[in-house]
Amino acid sequence: MIDARDLSITFGMGASAVHAVQKVSFSVKQGESYGIVGESGSGKSTILRALAGLNKDWSGELRVKDVILSRKRSIDFYRGLQMVFQDPYGSLHPRHTVNDILNEPLIIHKFSDRERRINQVLKEVGLGSDYRFRFPHQLSGGQRQRISIARAIIISPSILLLDEPTSALDVSVQAEILNLLQGMRAAHNLTYILVSHNLSVVAHMCDRLAIMNAGKIVEELDVEHLRQKTPEHPYTKQLLQASTGYDRSIADTLEWFD
Amino acid sequence: MQYLLNVEKLSVSFETPKGVVDAVREISFTLGKERLGIVGESGSGKSQTGRAILGLTSKNGSVSANHILFDGADLSRMTERDMRKIRGARISMIMQDPRYSLNPVMRVGEQIAEAFRVHTRASRRQAKDRTIEMLNRVKIREADKVYNLFPHEVSGGMGQRIMIAMMLIPEPDILIADEPTSALDVTVQLQILSILDDMVREQGMGLILISHDLNLVSSFCDRVLVMYGGQILESLNASDLNNAKHPYTRGLLNCLPSLERQGELAVLTRDPKWLEGGYNIP
Numbered sequence: 180m181i182d183a184r185d186l187s188i189t190f191g192m193g194a195s196a197v198h199a200v201q202k203v204s205f206s207v208k209q210g211e212s213y214g215i216v217g218e219s220g221s222g223k224s225t226i227l228r229a230l231a232g233l234n235k236d237w238s239g240e241l242r243v244k245d246v247i248l249s250r251k252r253s254i255d256f257y258r259g260l261q262m263v264f265q266d267p268y269g270s271l272h273p274r275h276t277v278n279d280i281l282n283e284p285l286i287i288h289k290f291s292d293r294e295r296r297i298n299q300v301l302k303e304v305g306l307g308s309d310y311r312f313r314f315p316h317q318l319s320g321g322q323r324q325r326i327s328i329a330r331a332i333i334i335s336p337s338i339l340l341l342d343e344p345t346s347a348l349d350v351s352v353q354a355e356i357l358n359l360l361q362g363m364r365a366a367h368n369l370t371y372i373l374v375s376h377n378l379s380v381v382a383h384m385c386d387r388l389a390i391m392n393a394g395k396i397v398e399e400l401d402v403e404h405l406r407q408k409t410p411e412h413p414y415t416k417q418l419l420q421a422s423t424g425y426d427r428s429i430a431d432t433l434e435w436f437d
Numbered sequence: 438m439q440y441l442l443n444v445e446k447l448s449v450s451f452e453t454p455k456g457v458v459d460a461v462r463e464i465s466f467t468l469g470k471e472r473l474g475i476v477g478e479s480g481s482g483k484s485q486t487g488r489a490i491l492g493l494t495s496k497n498g499s500v501s502a503n504h505i506l507f508d509g510a511d512l513s514r515m516t517e518r519d520m521r522k523i524r525g526a527r528i529s530m531i532m533q534d535p536r537y538s539l540n541p542v543m544r545v546g547e548q549i550a551e552a553f554r555v556h557t558r559a560s561r562r563q564a565k566d567r568t569i570e571m572l573n574r575v576k577i578r579e580a581d582k583v584y585n586l587f588p589h590e591v592s593g594g595m596g597q598r599i600m601i602a603m604m605l606i607p608e609p610d611i612l613i614a615d616e617p618t619s620a621l622d623v624t625v626q627l628q629i630l631s632i633l634d635d636m637v638r639e640q641g642m643g644l645i646l647i648s649h650d651l652n653l654v655s656s657f658c659d660r661v662l663v664m665y666g667g668q669i670l671e672s673l674n675a676s677d678l679n680n681a682k683h684p685y686t687r688g689l690l691n692c693l694p695s696l697e698r699q700g701e702l703a704v705l706t707r708d709p710k711w712l713e714g715g716y717n718i719p
Contacts, residue, residue, distance in 0.1 A: 219593070320479075349478040350649070350651070351692050351705035354692035354694070354703065357702055358704065378696070379693070379696055380694050382694070382696045417624065418624070421623040421624045422623050425656040426656065427631060429627060430627040430630065433628060
């Protein structure tokens with residue numbers, strides 16, 4: 180469904196060039212949920228942005244549904260692939276109502292049954308048509324993230340790219356959003372790529388995951404290995420230990436991987 | 438046990454165009470030479486509690502308390518002039534994001550030295566030496582090089598260590614840390630906490646750690662207060678957090694995704710009775 184071969188992404192030129200992603204390869208099957216985990220600056224979001232066509236300075240090969248992607252993407256491409264962003268406060272237009280926000284993708288992709296789709300998608304994300312004419316500032320963080328998800332799935336794509344969808348939310352709201360995303364994937368047979376710094380969130384949501392550090396995938400493993408805490412790479416082991424909470428003995432033995 | 442801080446019936450409320458909002462409602466607690474965690478979701482009043490102790494509540498808010506006792510004095514009745522002698526020197530506070538708390542046009546070393554000179558009568562020379570020593574203590578390598586950097590030249594983790602160095606240089610009795618590590622990576626988070634841990638153990642400092650992260654607080658602190666709707670619902674030893682009785686605390690713990698649990702996550706259902714005061718922990 181999604182294939183990346185030797186994907187490299189560089190910002191800047193010459194001596195000040197930053198090699199954010201270096202020769203990364205992975206593939207995601209139809210209906211699979213794939214996680215990318217890493218600390219800040221590891222290049223995980225950059226990969227997602229290149230896939231979504233938000234960043235054009237990449238090299239290597241990207242394929243979606245066996246079609247090789249060019250720098251410029253067609254409208255049809257976006258019909259099948261949508262993205263949900265991290266910050267529900269920054270990703271919704273503050274002066275557009277929920278109705279406007281949900282209408283826009285429908286107009287771009289020339290859907291005729293807009294009315295029905297908006298009502299249906301609002302119900303699906305657990306908000307109902309009462310929310311149709313509200314503005315983002317009248318919604319809580321969790322409700323806004325529900326609208327972001329509704330906006331992404333309203334045109335029935337087959338792939339969702341999720342960039343830290345719950346890291347700005349309280350844990351109780353996070354649980355609701357993760358349940359919603361799980362249910363949505365089952366109901367529509369969606370393929371997910373989920374980027375997160377939180378190992379537990381990825382373990383909960385994904386079948387397989389890649390651990391990234393300094394622009395490279397250090398290890399790819401299935402979630403069973405993560406659950407049994409048997410990763411191979413020392414970086415993954417350290418990340419796993421550090422994620423379990425404060426432990427003085429672990430804090431004193433931390434190493435830096437570059 | 439001797440108390441460093443004794444708070445009784447602290448309330449904070451804000452005048453807003455939509456009426457009065459009670460952010461903190463008559464909470465009481467004490468702090469000794471220990472690591473006290475305050476956990477809660479956004480809007481639970483945990484940060485406002487920390488700010489009210491230091492008299493940093495914004496102008497549209499009002500604070501009332503029976504007393505906030507610190508070293509024989511009542512902070513809630515202190516004049517701003519007297520408060521300035523306490524704030525920073527004896528009780529200090531670390532905020533969440535170092536990028537917004539450091540002066541962007543001043544070298545980080547000078548900012549730390551300034552914090553020292555404001556509270557002591559040290560000379561420039563002494564302040565600089567003390568700053569370098571402090572930077573070493575918060576495990577910054579090449580401290581004399583970092584001394585001359587500007588805030589935009591340091592990473593988030595280093596920025597937070599600089600903030601900690603600045604707050605700890607006058608050797609305060611109490612440190613209030615408001616989400617000091619939530620903007621940082623997990624490995625950096627552990628390092629920052631181990632520095633705070635040392636300060637509590639070596640200097641007998643009292644630490645209030647405000648956080649939304651239950652796992653972190655239960656593994657790091659000695660005691661935990663669980664806040665919701667401006668009230669303390671439950672107070673327990675951190676090691677007992679997993680045996681918490683209150684349905685809110687239980688709900689918060691159950692809705693966390695974990696490596697061990699699979700299947701649908703439990704969703705927190707709230708009960709208005711929790712805030713009516715009549716609710717007894719089963």
